[in-house]
Amino acid sequence: MFPSRGVWRRPAFRWVDAVVLVGVAVLLFGLLRLAPSLNAPFLPNQAPSQVSTDPAELPYYAVRSLLRMFIALVLSVVFTFVYSTAAARLPRASKALIPLLDILQSVPVLGFLTVTVTAFISLFPGSSLGLECASIFAIFTAMAWNMTFAFYQSLVSQPRDLDEAARIMRLTKWQRFWRLDVPSGMIPLVWNGMMSFGGAWFFLAASESITVLKHTYALPGIGSYVAAAMQQGSLSKVAIAIVVMVVMVVAVNILFWRPMVAWAERFRAEESASADKPRSVVLDLLRRSVVPAVVARPARPVGRLLDRITRPFGLAEHPLSKPLVRQRTGDVFFAGLVTAAVAFGAWRAVTYLHVRGDLGQFGHAFLLGGATFGRVVVLLVFATLIWVPVGVWIGMNPKVSRIAQPVVQVLASFPANLLFPFATAFFVATGMSLDVGGILLMALGAQWYILFNVIAGASAIPSDLREAMQLMGVGGWLRWKRFILPAIFPAYVTGGITAAGGAWNASIVAEIVSYGKHHLEAYGLGAYIANASANSDFPKVLIGVVVMSVYVVGVNRLFWRRLYAIAEARYSL
Template sequence: MNSQLGRGVIPLLSYFLLPVYALLSLLRMIIAYLFSLIFSLSIGILAAKNEKAEHIIIPLLDVLQSVPILSFLPIAIIFFINLFGPYIGAEISSIFLIFTSQVWNMTFGVYEAVKLIPRDLEEMVRVYRIGKFLYLRKILLPATMTKLIYNSAMSWGGGWFFLYASEIISLGNAQIPLPGIGSLLALSLAESPPRIDIAILSVLITMFLVSFTYLFIWRPLMEWSENFKYEYSAGEIKRKRVFEIPRVRIPPFLYRSFFRSLRYILRLPIRNYVAGFVSFVERRAGIIKKGTFLLLILFIAYSAMKIAPHITLEMPSSEYMGEPDLILIASLNSIRRVLTVLLISLSWTIPVSLLVGRGRHWDEFMLLFEIAASFPIPVLWPFLVKYIVLPLGDEGFEIAAIMLALFGAQFYVLFNSLAGVKSISSDLEEMRKVFLIRGSLYLRKLVIPGMFPSIVTGLITAWGGAWNSLIVAEYIKVGNEVFPSKRAQYGLGTLLSIAAWDRGDISSVIFITAVLTLIVITVNRAFWRFLYDYSAKFRVE
């Protein structure tokens, strides 16, 4: 493949292309989110309702969300490009990378929500022998709405975070910059001299898109999701919340041409069409299941035929296998940094969730968090290197690595904690007012127990986000200087980056990934599994 594949895109650094590139990036985000939504609902519900599947799916998801994208992205790129060609394969690879940054958080949210369905509802299903499709529509899907919508907002921001890395596909010495706001930012910074004006405009357009989607999609959906909290009080009839687009001060012609059209579309009898489609699926469930299975088999067979000629069977041999001391030190350093990130995340997200979740300025803070979660940290990386790493040396490297990993993890804890605060039923709030429960007793007996399952979900997804960010942050190369300079400071990310980028040693990449996978499985079995089981005690009954 020609190493100059991507050079034709660089002269197109133009203000006129910014809207077009922004729309292309938005389209990739939407496609990736739709696949994430389908995956999270199907796999999350299956894991929560099928005990045998749960023992396989949850450990596998823990591994997949924690194993850094650097480990499997080259393999995925080769797979898709060999299967669909360079450009279509690069597009699918980009969407796949965004998908992996969105889906795990959403899936764990669905799993947690279904596990916390009150037992009396489950008993009602058994007593009245409610059918599977009715059970899915009336019990399972409504139960997931609050967690799914809040986690979707977080995943949407996380997708923008990874978009900047996903729109430039590297394969050997070749680069395929896909047209999009992320590749435009990367190429503008790579120019000599850098096109700072294009870079700043790219970031501003991203912030606009994030703000727009929050105000007109996620905020109304969050309000609407309040309908699905479990309430048991009959003394007060609560007004049903609707999906309502907020009014904003914009030019009248824009409002007439766009927002009124959108309101009209939302008022169409969509429920009738959805009900008809669901009825059709119920009647043809057997045929659809067999057809889907057949298509999957055909795709696997076609993929095997296309990929088989490119596979060579070799015994993986890594030089790291002969250095167990280095692997142990690197593993301990990475675990120490990840735990530091989780503790810092908890230290500020829980108090902020308590203040914002019960405060009056919920919408303003949520918009701020959504923008912060999607901010492209690669833009700040040169400044971290210049003002922290280079002046402070190895101590600066520690600070910069933890800061970058913190940006990749803390918002998972924050958004899940906020969802936990909002999911506390108003019945419990009424009881608190009647019995005058307040202060520390209110926090210990009501708020923290109500938030605990969501905090556990946030920590698990933050654990994976911290590993993904840390793997990149643990290796910094500036000219001839490399950080960390001492082997005692090496982490698994350092070893993985050296193997992947400096040496092109696939065997070492596989070996380090296997070590990381072993760490993830061990922590999952020893700690996260215990926390998940313990959090089930706090379900609403």
């Protein structure tokens, strides 16, 4: 009589829900226990310059470092969404935002620290929260640019039929962002987020052991632990830190990045479903549990409210053509405003350096930059020849991808600078100059940008196109020339431009290395900036950052931007 009885009954509490609840409780408990330590009393004159190298402290240090990394990751995602959308959707603003992104990418982590540490300490007097903010900001600067480039590339290469569909359905700009822009860019965003997270480990020592005004402040963390162990010349303690780091990297990949990669597959745009998709035990548990739905339920009214609030700002559609006079007037005004801001900043910098008598350093800095530029070019050439075929092989073979992806994630997430003491010992034993060895050290941190972007580009190729190539019997070099290389070209350009920026940044820690009594230094701009930062010589830091920015922006405008234009015009799927 009542066939629907029990249909609306709440699902029974299952063991899956218990597991998820325990995981959430452990996470919240850890955050509550760590929160007071972030706001501990702090006196600059009495702050320790080194952390304890007792291995028993490593688990606590690892958790502190991991918390900073995830806070920086959240900030990077927010920055990526805002900055990339503005650059892709505002044509006049993009003429300033994209070159500015080139400059921000080229500014090394030490350059940001030199300027921001004092400001953050002054913002939170008597509290270690200022140092924590400075450290998180430094980690943020190592993450954000790669993710921003990737999401921007996905927006500008968005298929036109999807854009027309958004206009026909009269979506608001807010609706378009969450229903079209974010889903279409999710796969490259996840892969580049994973790469950015791994790249940030590379600069963790510099972000947790901060030198400013000839005083070093050490925050509890695995990066500062490694810096102290290297200064003591203790390879055994560095090895213990490496073991802890490997365990932590593997755990992060199993609990976070692997589920994200598997979840992002739902946003793949293709007509035929892939036969073999990435799987994650953690994601399967979350999908079978009702806890995520219960937690997300309060956010749904907020989303509907934002939909209503943003509707007055207009729909997603925009005029295909604008009056020529109006367009030129806006372009001239915006260009004049940007030019005035750049000219004012350049005048203040030149005046400051002239007063300090350091203007003559620019010639020497440009020569050093030429040496570092040569190392970057060699690195990019070899990384392209090696990792493009490997990335295509992994991305286009689901069975290989299941095995290789976790290995690649661990290798890319592992902070290669932990290997620097062993590399330094090898260079000393073999007599190899750091002028050559520096290329290898830079590659340890920068090569993964190309590999990850190529994997993301290859795995995003629709299955129906792959099946069409197989049915037509296209193989060999013709398959690479007509199908594979054009399909991955936009992703490779993103990987190349971020790998180049990562290599310039890595030069700061790769061109000057120390282990115990041994000190090796290469002829290059990275060593110049590192020495200036260690000596708190702000004029030389400014000169080094300006010269590095000129090199990076110049190469990006003359080479990488032209490749971006080709990718947008000819090779977007």
